[in-house]
Amino acid sequence: xxxxxxxxxxxxxxxxxAKRLILMAKECGCDFVKFQKRTxxxxxxxxxxxxxxxxxxxxxxxxxxxxxxxxxxxxxxxxDYCNKVGIPWFASAWDVExxxxxxxxxxxxxxxxxxxxxxxxxxxxxxxxxxxxIISTGMCVVADILTACRAFEKADCPCVLMHCVSEYPxxxxxxxxxxxxxxxxxxxEVGYSNHSPGILACIGAAFLGAEWLEVxxxxxxxxxxxxxxxxxxxxxxxxxxxxxxLAPTLIGDGVKVITAMEKVNAGKLRYWENG
Numbered sequence: 001x002x003x004x005x006x007x008x009x010x011x012x013x014x015x016x017x018a019k020r021l022i023l024m025a026k027e028c029g030c031d032f033v034k035f036q037k038r039t040x041x042x043x044x045x046x047x048x049x050x051x052x053x054x055x056x057x058x059x060x061x062x063x064x065x066x067x068x069x070x071x072x073x074x075x076x077x078x079x080d081y082c083n084k085v086g087i088p089w090f091a092s093a094w095d096v097e098x099x100x101x102x103x104x105x106x107x108x109x110x111x112x113x114x115x116x117x118x119x120x121x122x123x124x125x126x127x128x129x130x131x132x133x134i135i136s137t138g139m140c141v142v143a144d145i146l147t148a149c150r151a152f153e154k155a156d157c158p159c160v161l162m163h164c165v166s167e168y169p170x171x172x173x174x175x176x177x178x179x180x181x182x183x184x185x186x187x188x189e190v191g192y193s194n195h196s197p198g199i200l201a202c203i204g205a206a207f208l209g210a211e212w213l214e215v216x217x218x219x220x221x222x223x224x225x226x227x228x229x230x231x232x233x234x235x236x237x238x239x240x241x242x243x244x245x246l247a248p249t250l251i252g253d254g255v256k257v258i259t260a261m262e263k264v265n266a267g268k269l270r271y272w273e274n275g
Contacts, residue, residue, distance in 0.1 A: 001211055001213060001244050001248075002032070002212045002213070003029070003030045003240070003241055004034050004213065005028070005033045005217045006033075007021045007022070007033055007034060008034070008035065009036055009225065010217065010223075010231060012068065012223070015070070015077055018070075018074075021217060022078070024219065025087060026086065028234060028237040029242075029245075030215075030237070031087075032088050032090065032109065033082065033087055033088075034111060035070070035078070035090075035091040036092050036094065037069070037070075037093050037098040038065070038095060039069075040062065040065040042097060044065065049061050049065065050062065072104070075101075075105065079105055088108045089107065090107035090111060091107070091111070092113045094113060094116060099122075107131070109133065110133040112133060112135040113136055114139050114164055114166050114193075117136070118144050118147075123148055123151040123152070124151050124155065127151055127152045127159075128155055131157070132158045132160065133157060133159045133160070134160050134214065136164040136193045137163060146186060149186050160189040160191055160212050161187040161190050162191045163180045163205075164192070168195055169230035170195040171196075172198070175204075177204045177205055177208050180192055180208045184209065191213055191214065192212075192214070194214065194215050194232075197221065199232065202215060202232075202240045203243045203247070206243070206244040206247035207247050213240075215231075215232050216232065217231055217233075217234075219233065220233065
């Protein structure tokens, strides 16, 4: 299983906090860290950006959204730091300008967030990069998923379909992990993008065949930020990594055999009819 630590916007615009989250992901055994990249004036309307929102950086949505966006210098620091500690990074681009921004870096993966999966021209632009792309399927019907798959098949670009429920946080009775198995009908590689604050959904996903796992991470769930409450702190992340790595061993190959130790125990314990 490949485990992605989703830093997203939980760095709160602080590059030092971002580095602490990168190091946390590395020390917990994750395979990748992921950020989010947006151009606020493209992703959001002027009316929305001018609307009220109280945050540590001001009283409008614009003040908050712009604070959460790293520029080239910060991403260069992220790139350097990830190379230093030994963990690859990438980011989900929410618009064309952000996608082209990511082209400056040698990122190993692309990501389609649930909000962008129905934007077919954008999907085609991402697929044209020919990089394995993680596709979250929150807020989607089957037709949306099939259309996205076809776009990547047409471009001969590998993709991974991630079961996702776009609730923050996502309650246990909303996780619907069984859908991970159904995604196998649409794509060879499947996974789970978690928004549950506990560890059970992630572990359950591993036992239901998820080959990729995306987990929002935080240093402290009580910190300011819209994603903090649906994120996992270091102790939980360590358990997720440990247990998910064990899943294939526990699942086995499904072939029923009598083990060598069972044969020994059968000689001691099994009922044998006299004569």
